[in-house]
Amino acid sequence: MMTNATAPSPAPNRAELKPLLVAAGLEKRYGSTTAIGGVDLTIAQGEVLGLVGPNGAGKSTLTRILAARERPDSGTVSPSGSSEGSGWTENRARRFGVRTVYQELALCPDLTAVENAYLSEARPTAPFTWNRASERRLFAVLDEVFPGHGITVIRRTGDLSMAQRQMVEIARALCTDRLSLLILDEPTESLDADRAAQLYTHLRRLTAEGVSALLISHRMQEVVDNSDRILVMKDGMLVDTFDAASVTEDELLVAMGGxxxxxxxxxxxxxxxxxxxxxxxxxxxxxxxxxxxxxxxxxxxxxxxxxxxxxxxxxxxxxxxxxxxxxxxxxxxxxxRARAYVPGDRQTSGILPLWSVAENLTISAGRVISRFGLVSSRRKRELAAHWVDMLKVRGGASAPITSLSGGNQQKMLVARAFASDAxxxxxxxxxxxxxxxxxxxxxxxxxxxxxxxxxxxxxxxxxxxxxxxxxxxxxxxxxxxxxxxxxxxxxxxxxxxxxxxxxxxxx
Incomplete structure (x- = not known):
């Protein structure tokens, strides 16, 4: 159900679209693990390109490379298919107009929404007027994309709800003047159906103006409904391509191996x-x-x-x-008395980033792994191994928690709750x-x-x-x-x- 949202513009005719960004032969390894291997893709101007795949498929690594937040071990990224792919840097990507809305919100909780927006898109302003200019710009974008949002942009982002933070993260990415590619990594996971509909309506307005979008989501039907083409990624490779107008959610799930x-x-x-x-x-x-x-x-x-x-x-x-x-x-x-809680924001309230998978998993299981008030190392290892093996967590119990994909981190948080005696x-x-x-x-x-x-x-x-x-x-x-x-x-x-x-x- 949509509120204050006009009907989206029709999808562009793909035959008339020109290449916006071309990636060729992208490979990235972390130690002995191949995150992506031999990926080629073209994002056309004015299209919404869907990207789906299971957790750990390499989607986040690919988007970081496209946004030049990370360099590939081999391969190139070049705007409009130019021959200057080897010079694809973060500064160049920003000048070209690439912006990313991350799944793990990249907002500073102790800063206001306005300050967060200014840091990500600073513009020349007079010394004492930057805040008012940034406030007007952010508020205007929020009003345009999410009518009736109810967000006070001068509040600390840490005091906002998850849904409000998600809207601020999206709005600050849209505050850029020369936006060409918007990378959306799970943009609606904290939004209800009404807010998600408002976002996708605005996205079609942007594509009608020539802006492109890369849409990543585990909500298959959203990807089908709002994309032009859909790429399926598995084990670091692009394994299939579908026309969104004719593919079904079940066909995508089968292509993903699920x-x-x-x-x-x-x-x-x-x-x-x-x-x-x-x-x-x-x-x-x-x-x-x-x-x-x-x-x-x-x-x-x-x-x-x-x-x-x-x-x-x-x-x-x-x-x-x-x-x-x-x-x-x-x-x-x-x-x-015995209760366990899995918070909605796993990055700020869930995982302990300096600890291993086993330490994160067993932190709430003190009474389960203790005897006479002393923690048993053997019981701790056995408990961690049990949950890691049962839920097939890649990397094992000794891996750093931050080395896991977002989905595997979420598995561990839920397993932590059930590993306790709550x-x-x-x-x-x-x-x-x-x-x-x-x-x-x-x-x-x-x-x-x-x-x-x-x-x-x-x-x-x-x-x-x-x-x-x-x-x-x-x-x-x-x-x-x-x-x-x-x-x-x-x-x-x-x-x-x-x-x-x-x-x-x-x-």
């Missing part, structure tokens, strides 16, 4: 024990409860997966915060930026852990994911407006309740 839906092999590997909810039996008791501050009461029982749905920023994060820190946030909250596991949009195979593994893991008696409370920006829940609470304006059970749960019903002003009214 399954369209959770397969039996994945479920058996991740959840080898039976997942029959009857195992919970008499333990099916209220495990968490909130009575005030968000409208109607919310309860979560042992053995349940509870979904928090609705448009982003409607109070879901507040619920997770209250369940995580009930003493700090007043009365009316009842939760078990009865209540809180997940804030845990599948942001992960591929379909990883999602299948984590869906199966959540169901298996719930069957063992844990309770999972889960917020997701993707309404269709709520089908994996036993009960879903839909939020609007910081209130619960509906509670959906099993067969009532659907993306259509969630969207309807999110916008229906009569839903949740007292009769």
């Amino acid at each position: 399954s369209v839906r959770a397969d039996t092999e994945t479920i058996k590997r991740v959840a080898p024990e039976a997942t029959d909810r009857e195992r919970v039996g008499a333990d099916h008791v209220v495990l968490a409860e909130i009575h005030s501050g968000i409208g109607a009461s919310m309860t979560a029982h042992r053995g349940e997966i509870i979904g928090l749905a609705g448009l982003a920023g409607q109070g879901q994060d507040e619920v997770l915060e209250r369940l995580w820190r009930p003493r700090m946030l007043g009365r009316g909250v009842r939760v078990p 009865d209540l596991v809180l997940l804030d949009d845990p599948f942001r930026g992960v591929d379909v195979a990883t999602k299948n593994e984590l869906y199966a893991l959540m169901k298996a852990e719930a069957a063992r008696g844990r309770c999972v409370v889960w917020y997701s920006t993707e309404n269709k994911e709520m089908a994996h829940c036993d009960r879903v609470y839909v939020f609007r304006a910081r209130r619960i407006v509906s509670a959906l059970e099993r067969d009532e749960i659907s993306a259509e019903r969630i969207i309807s309740d999110s916008f229906d002003e009569t839903t949740g009214e007292e009769k």
